[in-house]
Amino acid sequence: MTQDKYQTSAEDSLIARYFKPLATDPGALGLVDDAAILASSGDDIVVTTDAVVEGVHYLAADPPDTIARKALRVNLSDLAAKGAVPAGFVLTLALRSKEDSWLRPFADALGEDAKSFGCPLLGGDTVSTPGPQMISITAFGRVPKGRMVGRTGARAGDRILVTGTIGDAALGLDVLTGGAVAGALMSDSAARDLLVSRYRMPQPRNALAQAVREHASAAMDVSDGLAGDLAKLCAASGVSAAVEVASVPLSAAAAGLIARNVVGVETLLAGGDDYEVLCTVPPAQSDGLIAAGRAVGVAVSVIGTIIAGPERPRFLDGQGQELALKRLSYSHF
Amino acid sequence: MTQDKYQTSAEDSLIARYFKPLATDPGALGLVDDAAILASSGDDIVVTTDAVVEGVHYLAADPPDTIARKALRVNLSDLAAKGAVPAGFVLTLALRSKEDSWLRPFADALGEDAKSFGCPLLGGDTVSTPGPQMISITAFGRVPKGRMVGRTGARAGDRILVTGTIGDAALGLDVLTGGAVAGALMSDSAARDLLVSRYRMPQPRNALAQAVREHASAAMDVSDGLAGDLAKLCAASGVSAAVEVASVPLSAAAAGLIARNVVGVETLLAGGDDYEVLCTVPPAQSDGLIAAGRAVGVAVSVIGTIIAGPERPRFLDGQGQELALKRLSYSHF
Numbered sequence: 001m002t003q004d005k006y007q008t009s010a011e012d013s014l015i016a017r018y019f020k021p022l023a024t025d026p027g028a029l030g031l032v033d034d035a036a037i038l039a040s041s042g043d044d045i046v047v048t049t050d051a052v053v054e055g056v057h058y059l060a061a062d063p064p065d066t067i068a069r070k071a072l073r074v075n076l077s078d079l080a081a082k083g084a085v086p087a088g089f090v091l092t093l094a095l096r097s098k099e100d101s102w103l104r105p106f107a108d109a110l111g112e113d114a115k116s117f118g119c120p121l122l123g124g125d126t127v128s129t130p131g132p133q134m135i136s137i138t139a140f141g142r143v144p145k146g147r148m149v150g151r152t153g154a155r156a157g158d159r160i161l162v163t164g165t166i167g168d169a170a171l172g173l174d175v176l177t178g179g180a181v182a183g184a185l186m187s188d189s190a191a192r193d194l195l196v197s198r199y200r201m202p203q204p205r206n207a208l209a210q211a212v213r214e215h216a217s218a219a220m221d222v223s224d225g226l227a228g229d230l231a232k233l234c235a236a237s238g239v240s241a242a243v244e245v246a247s248v249p250l251s252a253a254a255a256g257l258i259a260r261n262v263v264g265v266e267t268l269l270a271g272g273d274d275y276e277v278l279c280t281v282p283p284a285q286s287d288g289l290i291a292a293g294r295a296v297g298v299a300v301s302v303i304g305t306i307i308a309g310p311e312r313p314r315f316l317d318g319q320g321q322e323l324a325l326k327r328l329s330y331s332h333f
Numbered sequence: 334m335t336q337d338k339y340q341t342s343a344e345d346s347l348i349a350r351y352f353k354p355l356a357t358d359p360g361a362l363g364l365v366d367d368a369a370i371l372a373s374s375g376d377d378i379v380v381t382t383d384a385v386v387e388g389v390h391y392l393a394a395d396p397p398d399t400i401a402r403k404a405l406r407v408n409l410s411d412l413a414a415k416g417a418v419p420a421g422f423v424l425t426l427a428l429r430s431k432e433d434s435w436l437r438p439f440a441d442a443l444g445e446d447a448k449s450f451g452c453p454l455l456g457g458d459t460v461s462t463p464g465p466q467m468i469s470i471t472a473f474g475r476v477p478k479g480r481m482v483g484r485t486g487a488r489a490g491d492r493i494l495v496t497g498t499i500g501d502a503a504l505g506l507d508v509l510t511g512g513a514v515a516g517a518l519m520s521d522s523a524a525r526d527l528l529v530s531r532y533r534m535p536q537p538r539n540a541l542a543q544a545v546r547e548h549a550s551a552a553m554d555v556s557d558g559l560a561g562d563l564a565k566l567c568a569a570s571g572v573s574a575a576v577e578v579a580s581v582p583l584s585a586a587a588a589g590l591i592a593r594n595v596v597g598v599e600t601l602l603a604g605g606d607d608y609e610v611l612c613t614v615p616p617a618q619s620d621g622l623i624a625a626g627r628a629v630g631v632a633v634s635v636i637g638t639i640i641a642g643p644e645r646p647r648f649l650d651g652q653g654q655e656l657a658l659k660r661l662s663y664s665h666f
Contacts, residue, residue, distance in 0.1 A: 012565075032569045033484050034553060035415045038371075038378040040478045045371040045378055049423040049471065051458050082368045090382040092425070092469040125384050131464015136425040138382065138471040145373045151366050220367060232345075236365045 011126055014098055018107035022114055022121035025088055036122035038087060043142035045087070048078035050223075051136035058200070059176055060132075064102045065109035066200040067135070072113050074223065075139035077204035077275040079119075081221040083149040083213030084141025086119035086206065092136040094129040117206055143213065149279070153217040154237035158280035158306040161289060163205045163298050165251040166226050170271025171263065172199030184262040191253040198251075202275035208300075211292030212279055219279035225270040228329025229278055230313050234306070237280075241313035243304035245269070245323060269315065270327050280306050344459055347431050351440035355447055355454035358421055362456075369455035371420060376475035378420070381411035383556075384469035391533070392509055393465075397435045398442035399533040400468070405446050407556065408472035410537035410608040412452075414554040416482040416546030417474025419452035419539065425469040427462040450539055480546055482612070487551040487570035489641040491613040494622060496538045496631050498584045499559050503604025504596065505532030517595040524586040531584075535608035541633075544625030545612055552612035558603040561662025562611055563646050567639070570613075574646035576637035578602070578656060602648065603660050613639050 020031050027037040038045055052071045054060050072089065079086055091110075095103075114120050119139060172195035174181035185192045204221075212219050218237055222229050226248065234241050245265055250258070257263050281289055286302055293300035304313075315323045353364050360370040371378055385404045387393050405422065412419055424443075428436075447453050452472060505528035507514035518525045537554075545552050551570055555562050559581065567574050578598055583591070590596050614622055619635055626633035637646075648656045 029483065032565075033415075034411045034556075035379050035381040035417075035481065037481055038380060040373070040375050040377050042373050042375075044373050046368050047371060047423060047455060047471075047473075048368040049425055049456060049458050051425045051427065051460050051469070053427060053460050053462050055463060056461055078367045082366075084368075090380060090471055092382055092384045092471075094384065094386060094467055094469075122380060123382060125382050125469070127384050127386050127467075128389055129386050129465055129467065130388060132462055134427055134460075134462065134467060136384070136458070136469040138380075138423055138425075140380075148368065148370055150362065223367075232365075 015126060018103050019121060022107065022111040025120040025122060027088065028120065028122045031123060036090065038140055041142065042145065044145050044148060046079060046082050046084040046141040046143055046148050047138065048075055049136065049138040050074045050078065051134060053134045054132035062200055064106040068106045068110040069113050069201050071135040071137055072110060073202045073204045074275060075137045076117050076119060076206055077202060077221040079139055079141035080204050080206040080209045081212065081219045081277045082141065083147065083209050084143045085209060086117055087140040087142050088120050088122040089137050089139040090122050091124035093124065093126045094134040095126065096129060096133055147213055149212055149216050149219045151218050151220055151233050151236035154233060154239050154280040154306050155217060156239060156306055156308040157283060158217050159283055159286040159302050160241055160243060160304040160306060161281055161286060161300055162249065162276055162278050162303055163208065163293065163300050164203065164276040165249045165254065166274055166276065167254050167268025167271050168195050168198035168251050169273035170267055171254055171257065172196040180262055181257060184257060184260065194251065194253055199273060204275055205277045205298055207296040208277060208293060208298060211289055212277060215281050215285040215289040216279035217282060219277060222274040222276045222278050223272060225272045225329030226274065226278065227269040227315065227325055231328055233278065234313050240307050240309040240311045241304055242307055243313060243315045245315050246318050247301060247303045249299060249301040266325050270325060270329050272329060348459060351436050352454060355440065355444040358453040358455060360421065360455055361453065364456060369423065371473055374475060375478065377478050377481060379412060379415050379417040379474040379476055379481050380471065381408055382469065382471040383407045383411065384467060386467045387465035395533055397439040401439045401443040402446050402534050404468040404470050405443060406535045406537045407608060408470045409450050409452060409539055410535060410554040412472055412474035413537050413539040413542045414545065414552045414610045415474065416480065416542050417476045418542060419450055420473040420475050421453050421455040422470050422472040423455050424457035426457065426459045427467040428459065429462060429466055476546065482546055482549050482552045484551050484553055484566050484569035487566060487572050487613040487639050489572060489639055491550050491615055491639040492619040492635050493574055493576065493637040493639060494614055494619060494633055495582065495609055495611050495636055496541065496626065496633050497536065497609040498582045498587065499555065499607055499609065500587050500601025500604050501528050501531035501584050502606035503600055504587055504590065505529040513595055514590060517590060517593065527584065527586055532606060537608055538610045538631055540629040541610060541625060541631060544622055545610060548614050548618040548622040549612035550615060552610060555607040555609045555611050556605060558605045558662030559607065559611065560602040560648065560658050564661055566611065567646050573640050573642040573644045574637055575640055576646060576648045578648050579651050580634060580636045582632060582634040599658050603658060603662050605662060
C-alpha cells in the first residue's frame with residue numbers, strides 16, 4: 001500500500017482516504033513504502049494468515065463493519081491461542097467496487113478493532129476482482145523467544161479446556177440462511193441476534209493470551225469445528241482424547257435448540273466459526289487458567305482429558321457411550 | 334495450513350499433498366499449526382504483501398507454473414528493493430477447483446522458486462471461491478537492524494539507477510492479448526517469447542539486495558510503471574527528478590518496436606509489471622552498484638538525476654524537451 005501526493009492512481013487515493021489513518025505504527029512507514037518493518041525486539045514473531053471470502057466465510061448482505069471485524073478477528077484469535085501479543089497486520093483487499101458506502105464503514109470498523117486489540121495496520125495490497133470480494137489478512141504477534149504455544153505438547157492426563165461457548169456461530173449462519181434454526185426462533189429475536197452476532201463478529205480471546213502461554217501444553221483456536229480441531233491437535237501431539245459432551249459449554253440459546261431437538265449436538269461440535277481457544281493444560285494448572293479467564297470475564301470450561309493412544313478423540317454422552325459423529329468440521333472442498 | 338493424519342477434510346489433504354513439501358523451514362512447524370514462527374535473530378523483519386488475481390494480474394490461460402512463480406516473485410522483488418534477504422512467505426490460495434493438473438505444476442514451480450530464492454513456505458490458508466482464482470502472498474525478509482532501504486532518502490544530486498530492461502512485460506501482455514505488438518511480431522517468435530516470458534515470469538533482483546543496501550539512498554521495485562513509481566519515490570523523499578528517456582534500458586525487442594512506431598515510449602515508461610529495482614545512489618557510489626550488477630550478470634543503468642523541488646519527475650528526450658506522459662502507471666480502479 002502506497003500513497004503519494006501526486007495521486008497518480010485511484011488505488012493510491014483509496015488507500016490514502018481509507019487506510020492511512022489505520023497505519024499508526026512506525027513500522028508501517030505511513031504506507032509510503034511497499035514494505036513494512038517489524039523491528040527486532042528479541043521476541044519471536046508469530047505469523048498467521050486467514051482469508052474470508054464473500055459467500056463462503058461471510059454473506060454478501062453482511063454489514064461491512066462486521067465483515068471487517070471478522071476478517072481481523074479470525075487472525076487475532078490465532079494469535080491468542082498461540083499466546084502471542086498482537087504486533088500488527090497486513091491486508092489484501094480484493095474489491096469489486098470502491099463504493100464509499102461500503103468502504104467507509106469497513107475501514108472505520110477495521111480501525112476500531114485494530115486500536116482496541118493493539119494490532120495496527122502495517123501495509124497491504126488493494127486489487128480489483130470481477131468476482132466475490134475477499135479479505136486476506138496476515139497478522140503478527142510477539143512471544144518471548146521459544147515460547148509460542150504449539151499443537152504438539154499435549155500429554156496424557158492433561159485436561160482439555162475451551163473458552164466461551166461452542167456452536168453459536170453455526171446456528172447464527174443457519175438463522176441468516178433461513179434454516180431450521182431461523183424457524184424455531186421466529187419469536188425470539190434476542191436469541192436470533194445473539195447467534196447472528198456470534199457468526200458475524202467473533203470474540204477473540206486475546207485477553208487470555210498470556211495465561212494460555214503460562215498454562216497450556218498445547219493450544220489452537222476453534223475455527224473449523226471443535227471435533228475436527230481437537231482431532232488435529234491430538235494428531236499433532238500423538239495422543240487421543242475423551243470429551244464429555246455434557247461439559248461442552250453452550251449458550252442458553254444453543255442449549256434450548258438442542259433440548260427442543262431443532263438441531264443435534266453434532267451441528268455444534270462440528271459447526272465451525274467459534275473462534276474460541278481450545279487448549280490442553282496439565283491438571284495442576286487448569287484452575288490457574290480458569291481463574292485467569294474469570295479475571296477477564298471469559299468462561300473457561302474443562303471438557304475432557306487427553307489420553308494415550310492413536311485413536312481419534314471420542315465424544316461421550318452422559319452414559320459414557322461414544323457419539324458417532326458423521327462429520328468433524330467444515331471443509332472448503 | 335494444517336495437516337493431520339486423520340485427513341479430516343479435503344482441504345487438509347490438499348495441503349498435505351501439494352504444500353507440505355515446500356514447508357522446509359523449522360518455523361513452518363511442518364504446517365501442523367495454524368501459525369508459523371519467525372525466530373528472533375537481532376534482524377529487523379521486512380514484510381511485503383502482493384496479490385495476483387486471475388484476469389487482472391495474470392491470464393486464465395497462463396501456465397500454472399508461471400502463475401506460481403509470478404505470485405512469489407513479485408514479492409521477492411519488493412524484498413530485493415528493500416535490501417532484504419528472503420526469510421519465507423505465507424500463501425493464501427483462493428481456488429475454484431482442486432484439479433491436480435493445475436495444482437501439481439503450480440506447487441512444483443512454487444517449490445522450485447522457494448528453494449532457489451531461499452524463501453521457504455511458512456504457512457497459509459486455502460479457501461474456495463466461486464470467482465476468479467487469487468494468490469495472495471506475504472513475504473518476509475531480514476535486514477540488519479535499522480537498515481531497510483526506504484523511499485524517503487533520495488537527495489538532490491543522487492543518480493537514478495534501474496536494473497534490467499523496462500517495458501518488456503507490458504509488451505508481452507499486448508502479445509498475449511492480441512494487440513498491435515502481436516501483429517508486428519507475427520514473424521518473430523523469439524521476440525514474442527521473450528516479451529511474454531517477461532510478463533509471465535519476473536526476474537527479481539535478489540542477487541543485488543546487499544549491494545542496494547550498501548549503496549542506495551532510496552529504492553523500490555518497478556511494479557506499476559517506471560514513471561509512476563519514480564513519482565512515488567520522489568514524493569516520499571520530497572524531491573524531483575530528471576530522466577533522460579534515451580538512457581532508459583530497453584530490450585532489443587522493445588527498441589525495435591519503438592523504432593517501428595508500433596508503440597510509443599509512454600507504453601514502456603507507464604507499462605508496469607517490470608519488477609526491476611529502481612533506486613537512487615549518491616554519485617560516488619553509482620559505479621559500485623553497477624559493478625555489483627556486473628558481478629551477478631544484471632545490467633544496472635543510470636537513467637537520470639534527482640533534483641530539488643516539488644515538481645513531478647520530468648522525462649526528457651534527446652533534445653532536452655520534456656515528454657508529456659498522459660499516464661504514469663497502471664491503476665486497478
